Amino acid sequence: MSTNLLSKSAATGFGGVVQEYLWNWENQQLRVVYETLGKGSPLLLLPSFSSVSTRSEVGELAKLLAANFQVVAIDWPGFGESSRPGLNYRPEIYQQFLEDFVKSIFNTPITAIAAGHAASYVLQLSVKQAAISKIVLLAPTWRGPLPTMGASQQIAGMVRELVRSPILGQALYKLNTVPSLLSFMYRRHVFTDAAKITPSFIDKKWQTTQQPGARFASAAFVTGNLDAVHEQSDFLELVQSLTVPLMVVIGESSPPKSREEMNALVALPGVKSVVIRGSLGLHEEYPAVVLEAVQDFLLSS
Numbered sequence: 289m290s291t292n293l294l295s296k297s298a299a300t301g302f303g304g305v306v307q308e309y310l311w312n313w314e315n316q317q318l319r320v321v322y323e324t325l326g327k328g329s330p331l332l333l334l335p336s337f338s339s340v341s342t343r344s345e346v347g348e349l350a351k352l353l354a355a356n357f358q359v360v361a362i363d364w365p366g367f368g369e370s371s372r373p374g375l376n377y378r379p380e381i382y383q384q385f386l387e388d389f390v391k392s393i394f395n396t397p398i399t400a401i402a403a404g405h406a407a408s409y410v411l412q413l414s415v416k417q418a419a420i421s422k423i424v425l426l427a428p429t430w431r432g433p434l435p436t437m438g439a440s441q442q443i444a445g446m447v448r449e450l451v452r453s454p455i456l457g458q459a460l461y462k463l464n465t466v467p468s469l470l471s472f473m474y475r476r477h478v479f480t481d482a483a484k485i486t487p488s489f490i491d492k493k494w495q496t497t498q499q500p501g502a503r504f505a506s507a508a509f510v511t512g513n514l515d516a517v518h519e520q521s522d523f524l525e526l527v528q529s530l531t532v533p534l535m536v537v538i539g540e541s542s543p544p545k546s547r548e549e550m551n552a553l554v555a556l557p558g559v560k561s562v563v564i565r566g567s568l569g570l571h572e573e574y575p576a577v578v579l580e581a582v583q584d585f586l587l588s589s
Contacts, residue, residue: 291393294321302347304359309389311365313381320389321369322362326354330394331586333361335368336404336427336568337514339465339506340493342368346403349575353401356587360393364406366505373501374452377508379516382409390419397421399586403571404429405509408516411526424582425536426571428553429546430523432512436545444511451507461503467494477543478569520552527556534559535585537578539566560585 294306304325311318323343331353335345343350343361350359363370365385366377375381386409390398399422402410407428414420434444451457467490474485474493497506508514517523527534538550540563554561562581566574 302344302350302361304350304354304361309392311385311388313365313375313384316373316375318365318371318373320362320365320371320385322360322389322393323350324358324360325350326357326359328357330396330398331357331359332390332394332398332400333359334400334402334406334410335361335364336406336429336571337364337367337509338404339502339510340470340496341509342496344368344492345569345572346401349401349571349578352575352579353586357399362389364505366501366508368496371501372499372505374504376513377505378513379409382514383412383516386410386413387416387419394419400424401426401582403427404568405432405514408523408526411523411530412516414532415526415529421532422586423530423532423534424585425534425553426578427539427542427546427566427568428536428550429568430515430517430520430549432515433510435512435515439511441512444513448507448511448513451503457503457507461507462498465494465497465506467491470494470497474569477546477567479573480539480541480565480567481573484573520549523549524552524556527553527559533585535582536561537570537581538563539568539570540564541567543568 292308294308301323304323306323309320311320333346333350335341343363346361350361353359366372400410400420401424403426407425408430451461470493471490536554564577564581571578
């Protein structure tokens with residue numbers, strides 16, 4: 289495993305130093321792109337899993353945090369500018385990747401900010417080892433879209449294998465990532481201000497979905513194959529096992545099922561929480577509001 293300096297990526301970067309982390313999984317080398325900005329104590333910033341997941345979604349927040357921290361934001365394996373091989377993407381891959389990445393890149397305990405589905409992975413790492421000193425979860429989720437809609441594991445598995453298939457799978461994936469559908473999803477449960485969902489914004493998201501191999505990790509997320517836990521009780525148990533401070537940021541317009549899960553989380557003893565405007569994409573839509581909400585928590589000793 290090694291890291292290499294890359295040229296700055298104007299297309300998807302946010303002005304930091306762009307590097308690649310070469311990581312091996314089951315005898316296959318994956319190139320994981322990450323970006324570092326600012327000086328100070330280390331802070332790992334993790335974007336949510338989604339069909340359009342890239343570090344750029346936390347880019348504006350990273351720039352704000354860089355005033356007080358050395359911020360490291362990643363493109364998850366299978367997403368963004370990182371390698372997108374046709375692996376059977378599952379929690380074990382991301383659990384091991386996150387453990388190895390943190391061990392390789394940082395030499396002191398770090399602050400971690402995780403958006404959406406990244407929540408479970410950060411919680412699991414924190415419970416497993418003393419790598420993280422403080423956690424902020426932004427609109428945390430633990431269950432993928434299809435399971436949330438009520439699809440059984442069998443149905444979700446069939447959909448996943450269909451999307452993974454060579455010809456039909458590519459066609460189905462392209463149909464489900466057309467700009468009009470991406471725009472609809474953003475309006476439905478990601479952003480609250482429709483004026484921000486511009487054609488150029490959607491075009492950037494669409495370009496992300498069209499990269500070679502993009503459908504594999506995306507299908508895994510949508511069908512619940514990246515769910516690191518499968519029951520609410522398991523998710524809450526992770527939080528109860530924490531020995532480090534935790535703060536949760538909730539969007540007041542979050543989808544009802546997601547909001548119920550977040551409410552159950554923040555009802556636990558010792559969990560700090562705040563409700564701000566926004567929905568599941570609040571970290572991208574309202575980065576300054578997020579910073580204001582979490583700054584005192586982050587800077588407290």
